[in-house]
Amino acid sequence: MKKRELDSCPICHNLNIDNEESFLDDLKCSFRYYEKNDLIVQQGQLCDxxxxxxxxxxxSEMIAENGSSTIVETIEAPRPLAPAFLFSDNNHFPVNVTALDSVEIIVIPKSEIMRMMMTNPDFMQNYLAHNANRTQFLTSRLQLLSIKTIKGKLAHYLLEQARNTDLPFTLSKNQSELAELFSVARPSLARSLSEMVQDGLIHINKREYRILNLEKMKDLLL
Amino acid sequence: MKKRELDSCPICHNLNIDNEESFLDDLKCSFRYYEKNDLIVQQGQLCDxxxxxxxxxxxSEMIAENGSSTIVETIEAPRPLAPAFLFSDNNHFPVNVTALDSVEIIVIPKSEIMRMMMTNPDFMQNYLAHNANRTQFLTSRLQLLSIKTIKGKLAHYLLEQARNTDLPFTLSKNQSELAELFSVARPSLARSLSEMVQDGLIHINKREYRILNLEKMKDLLL
DNA sequence: ACGCAAGTGTAACAAATGTTACATTCTAAT
DNA sequence: ATTAGAATGTAACATTTGTTACACTTGCGT
Incomplete structure (x- = not known):
């Protein structure tokens, strides 16, 4: 097992050098290679x-009963796939995973993961931290989706980006991407934005935003 | 440390007896007691x-900037509080936690948790499994909330309850609770239900439901 | 039996969002 | 500089959902 192959992975970086050499050397794992559109993991498949x-x-996408698919997310290397499900009571993959281009995947048996965690505190901490960060991500997504109005979602998102200040800031997403993040239609989002501009809540110039009225913005979170 | 105090906790049960005795004996931890309405954890507090x-x-509730609170969930003993955040990069509690009645809480330092995991594979597995199950729960909630129409949410929920059969089944929730789960208004939910009955998709008698047309129900998930 | 509270069905109207379509502006490649 | 394509602004209309109100049923305790 080569060090460089894993050291950029969020759960394998920053390991103590001494330990790293030893446990990477005798790590039992296998390599798999896929081409574009290959099916890597099928929904329901055992995750061991x-x-x-x-x-x-x-x-990675959910497949509904009727065959319609809803894209969940695009994952780029280096990252572990569904590291949480490896240890869940129902340890089956909840999603289909297909290759978007040429893909290399390292498969490490559950028993090896267990051993690595028992022998290397850094690895264990990384693994736990990664799952924890994932939980935080899901929690914040859930919080965002549970806001019902578009203006409410915008207020939540923009206040977060502005860090509760009235300083200008630049978004990395365009309207279409924002609409997708909020699960709303693009024209509806544009309408809400222009109303918020008209009402003097915010100022927009291209992708540079500025909150003009912090009070009223926070009122939208109700 | 008494065995019984923790053995009903999802992350401490089913431990190998030999190990359990030893690591519970010298577990460093402290006990805290709270009365109803006491603040146990404040949002933003370091989680170590x-x-x-x-x-x-x-x-456990989120507090918005403007002071309005949104209840997140009620947690009953025995259960760990936010076990994932202990290891996240941003290890601060995202929620306020207040006592609903007389409460006993055991506080175990992060270093002790690490030690327990390193020395007891069962404990580690429990901890990982608990976090993994939590992730699955959040994922399914997210899936449910990302369905936009009320009928779609109902179809998703009822198909799950019926396990994709046309057999009758009984719900444990009333309409108000369902509406809250879906984050919709109660009369809107009732309207959707009665339309689905009129359209011959389902049959309802009190809390006993039955899916009459599996095909059309699945079409609603689009 | 009675009364009360919770749960349910439903209607009219308001508000929010989606849909479709098109014009305008911006951006980047040539 | 020109131009094609992406991004944005906006309007008209359809659809869905929320809001409010009230009648009706159900279950349960007195």
């Missing part, structure tokens, strides 16, 4: 090993 | 120890 995406990118 | 709720129940 950790899949680490080391090269390429994949698409 | 695991809080295990061993007796009583608590309310």
């Amino acid at each position: 090993a950790l899949y680490v995406l080391t090269s390429g990118s994949v698409r | 120890a695991l809080y295990v709720l061993t007796s009583g129940s608590v309310r």
Whole structure:
């Protein structure tokens, strides 16, 4: 096992050097390679090993009963795939994963992951931290989606970006991407934005935003 | 440290007896007691120890900037509080936690948790499994909330309850509770239900439901 | 039996959002 | 500088959902 293959992975970086050499050397794992559109993981498949995406990118999607698919997210290397489900009571993949381009994946058996955690505190901490960060991500997504109005979601998002100040800031997303993040239609989002501008809540110039009325923005969170 | 105090906790049960005796004996931890309405954890507070709720129940809520609060959930003993955030990069509590009645909480330092995991594979597995189950719960909530129409949410929920069969089944929730779960208004939910009955999709008698047309129900998930 | 509270069904109207379509502006490649 | 394509602004209309109000049923305790 080569060090460089894993050291950029969020759960394998920053390991203590001494330990790293030893446990990477005798790590039992296998490599798998896929081409674009190959099916990597099928929904319902048993999850008894950790899949680490080391090269390429994949698409992870839920498949509804009727065959319609809803894209969940695009994952880029390096990142582990569904590291939480490896230890869940219902340890089956909840999603289909397909290759978006040429993909390399390292498959590490659950027993090896257990051993690595028992022998290397840094690795254990990384693994736990990664799952914890994932939980925080899901929690904040849930919080955002549970806001019902578009203006409310915008207020939540913009206040977060502005860090509760009235200083100008630049968004990395365009309207379409914002609409997708909020699960709303693009024209509806544009309408809400222009109303908020008309009402003097915010100022927009291209992708540079500025909150003009912090009070009223916070009122939208109700 | 008494065995019984923790053995009903989801992350401490089913431990190997030999190990359990030893590591519970010299576990460094402290006990805290609260009365109804006491503030147990404040949002933003550093999270450097695991809080295990061993007796009583608590309310965990997000506090918005403007002071309006949105209830997140009620937690009943025995359960750890936010075990994921202990290891996250931003290890601050995202919620306020207040006592709903008389509460006993065991506080275990992060270092102790680390030690327990390193020395006891069962404990580590429990901890990981608990976090993984939590992730699955959040994922399914997210999936449900990302369905936009009320009928779609109902179809998703009822198909899940019916396990994709046309057999009758009984719900444990009334309309108001369902509406809250879906984050919609109660009369709107009732309207959707009665339309689905009129359209011959389902049959309702009190809390007993039955899916009459599986095909059309699945079409609603689009 | 009675009364009360919770749960449910439903209607009229208001508000929010989606849909579609098109004009305008911006951006980047040539 | 020109131009194609992306991004944005906006309007008209359809659809969905929320709001409010009230009647009706159900279950339960007195």
